[in-house]
Amino acid sequence: MRPYVRPYAWRMVVMVLAALGGVAASIVVPLVTAKVVDGPIAHHDKAGLLPLALLAIGLGVAEAVLIFIRRWVQNTATLGIERRMRDDLYIHLQALPPSFHDQWQSGQLLSRATSDLSAIRRFTGFGVVFLIVNVATFATIIGLLVHKDALLGTLVAVTLLPVIPLCARFERRYRRISRRVQDQQGDVATQVEEAATGLRVIKAFGRRELVAGRFDESARTLRGTQLEQARLRAGFVSFLDLIPNVALALVMLLGAFAVSSGRLTLGGLVAFITLVLQLVWPVEALGFILASAQEAATAAQRVYEVYDTVPAIRDDPQAQPLERARGHVRFEGVTFAFEGSDEPVLAGVDLDVRPGETLAIVGSSGSGKSTLAMLVPRLADVTQGRVTIDGHDVRELTLQSLRSAVATAFEEPILFSASVRENVTLGHPDATDAEVEQALALAQADFVHDLPWGLQTRVGEQGMSLSGGQRQRLALARAVIGRPAVLVLDDPLSALDVETEHLVERALARVLSTTTAIVVVHRPSTVALADRVALLRDGRVQAVGTHSDLMATVPEYADVLGQEEEVRAS
Template identity: 60%
Template sequence: MRSYLRPYAGKLVLIWTSALLSIGASIAFPLVGEAVIDGPVSRDDPAGLLPLALLAVGVGVAEAVLIFTRRWMLVGPVLGLETKIRDDLYEHLQRLPMRFHGEWQSGQLLSRATTDLSMLRRFLGFGLLFLFMSVIQIAVVTGVLLSKYWPLGLLVLGSAIPIVLLSLKFEKQYIKVSRQVQDEQGDLATLVEESALGIRTIKAFGRAKHVFGTYDDSATQLHASTMQRVRLSAKFWTFLEVIPNVTLALVLLIGAWAVGTGAITLGALLAFTTLMLSLVWPISALGFLIAMAQEAMTSADRVMEVMDTPPSIVDGSGTVAEPRGHLRLEGVGFAYDDKRLLHDVWLDVRPGETVALVGATGSGKTTLTALVPRLLDVTEGRVTVDGHDVRDLRLSALREIVATAFEEPTLFSMSVRENLTLGNKEATDEELESAIQTAQAGFVHDLPWGLDTRIGEQGMSLSGGQRQRLALARAVLSKPKILVLDDTLSALDVETEALVEEALKHVLRDATGIVVAHRASTVLLADKVALLQDGTITHVGTHQELLETVPQYRELLAAEEVLA
């Protein structure tokens, strides 16, 4: 946090200084009133009123200027702090591995990046400063009251004891319920997001009532938790309202008796009462500010849960000067939560060579292909590109060499052109058109605004095959030395698949290819086939060789219904 505040150190000094001076001005005003009552008014000296009146005006103007300065200067640092933390949080999320994103609900991450950071901003921009000012004002005014007439000062000081005790009890209870509310808000955001993305499935199966029931249960639970928090806060604030009012009544009663006995002057009682009234708002607001502080602490804790998660995939420092695309898997293994998914995997794919990776569902094909661009890291052995361990390379350099098209393509809520050029920002129109033709994605020219047509979130306005073709075009456009196709052709019809495969033959001549395949037609794209069984590669050879010599390979293709 200190590093975030450092750029605003100068402004923060001025803000806190103006806050302290404004407290001084608010305390000085009742003392000027005391001087007026006990001086010119009691002596019947109209001439003496003018300088005191001017002093009162000066104090009032000074306080107004200090308040304006404080509020005006506070906006920039607070908004800047929120923006910087949000940027760092987003950047950190990009560094975290796929395993992290698979374990966390997207709604929880969304609520941390929006709701929690907004809550932090509100506290830092309002709550923290006013909490500090309230505590300082209460302490200083109480000291002044003790110096004026110690019996009344002790009465005011004694009224603070139940407030402190109740605040400590309130803090423990509020932290728990506040965290519960914020977690439930994240769960509700997840449900909304999933319902929006899965609206086709919900409608297709007629499950709107069921989904609404789940949402309503979550919303009802959030309502109950929020009401629990409100009831807790209401009890605390009510108690804080009662104590100052009772104390004020006692001050007026005892003060009037003291004036009558000559223990204090009328002006002193007026100043005492005015100063006492100046404590009503700080004490009443204390509950609100403490509640805000607890919510901000909970929000900070939730944000730091993400920020404190170390990236398990650490960026290397090396590069490949002239990449050729020679890929080797040397004794590779991968374990997840102590479950060994891959072990002792050896594979050598030479530049320009294409290997089809074939295996039963759940055999680890997607996991294996994810090791090449370091979406996951090996737990045994190593993956090398042109002799360099991929863990020693800069991630940006590695992912310029390796491009991946996934079975479940991800498209963003932006134009077709922007989605495609994610793979290559410097691509020319000619290169873009070539990639589109290779992926048989010419349908984009029939969209209302062609390549500038904005497609919906996740590309839901397109068919599955269209999304796959766009994802494939994006991968091709990056001109990788190693192209990984993770069952990218699965959603294509037979005719389109044949056209795409014919075009891919030309692309794969200039790139090393790893193709996850289920159909014989896709297998035939490859120079050789690697059979993945029981977490390791058991056979490598041409499609014909494996058909003739490996019964498991024939059975697998038959089970996948890829043979005519």
């Protein structure tokens, strides 16, 4: 928290000082009241009443001004802290590899970036300030009470002592239940997100009632936990409310005897009672402050579960930029296994892709084709061996320069809730209109001009307003717009119909003639675009050669392509 608070430290100080000043003004008012009762009222001194009344009004105005300053500074500071934390969390999430996001529910990450950070902000802006202010208020008032009447003041202090063990017990119980609530909120958020993105599947299978039932079960579980949390908090606050009221009743009873015996003046009793009343809010506020503190603590714990995950793929301190890449890609003894798995997906892969050459990767499902493609732009790192570009280990290159030289299009095209132009120029936001048009033409994506607002048409979340073929063509345009030195295509033509596939392949042939390309393919027509083909089997390179040579000499190669054609035909 310290790095986020530091830029706003002076505002936090102003906020605390303003709060303390406001409380000080409110504490002085009962003392002025005592002077009014024991002075002008007791002696019927109308002239002496005016200056004391003006002083009370001035204190009230000062308190109001200080409250305004405190609230304004509080909002600007705490909202700034929350924004900085949210920005850093988002940047950290972007730095984490795909394997991290594969293991986490999206709703859990979303709840950490929204409700958890809001809980931290509430405690930072309100809880911390009023914890300081209320302790100072409590100590000051008890001191004044003891000064006015030692017996009554000590009695009030003793009456409030049970608050300490009660607070300790409440904190332990509330911390556990707060964690459960926040985790369950993440589960509910995940179900909402999955229902939104999978709406077509849910409707297509007629499973709306099933999904709604599961959501209702999660929502009921969350509601039950929240009610348990509310009962715990309500009981605690109710008891806190009772304690100062008991103290007030004792003060009124014993204070009357003190006045009658002459030990305390009437004005002193009025001031005493008013000061005790001012203890009600600090004591009651303990319930909110402690609850807010535990919510913030569990929220911070959940957020730092993400922060504590160190990005496995990041720039080496000695990383150098890749300049004027020619596109010579080599896989040297490459072995890859997912974290926690003893079985490698790739084992001892050796491949050499010369500049300007197109290498097709063919293999049955699970042979490691897509994993091999992920290693070039460092979406994953090798377990053993190395991948090089122009002789440089990709782990020794800066990620920015590597991913500027290597463009990727995936089998599942991902588009964002933005305009067509913003999606196409994602990797090259400074691309000219001519470059955008060229990329669209190359990917046979001229259909965008028929959309309601052309290139400015928003495609909707994940591009679901477009067909699968349209999404893949836009993803292909995004990959080729920068004319990369290396182009990695993970079966980007899988959702195209036969006619569009033919057009895109013809256009793609022009792109592949000017760049190094690694293409994961399943169709014989796409394999024909490649200069050479590598056949993968169980994570190993079984054969490398031209399409015609492999068809003639490697029966398994023909079997794999035949199986893919059968799947496509069915």
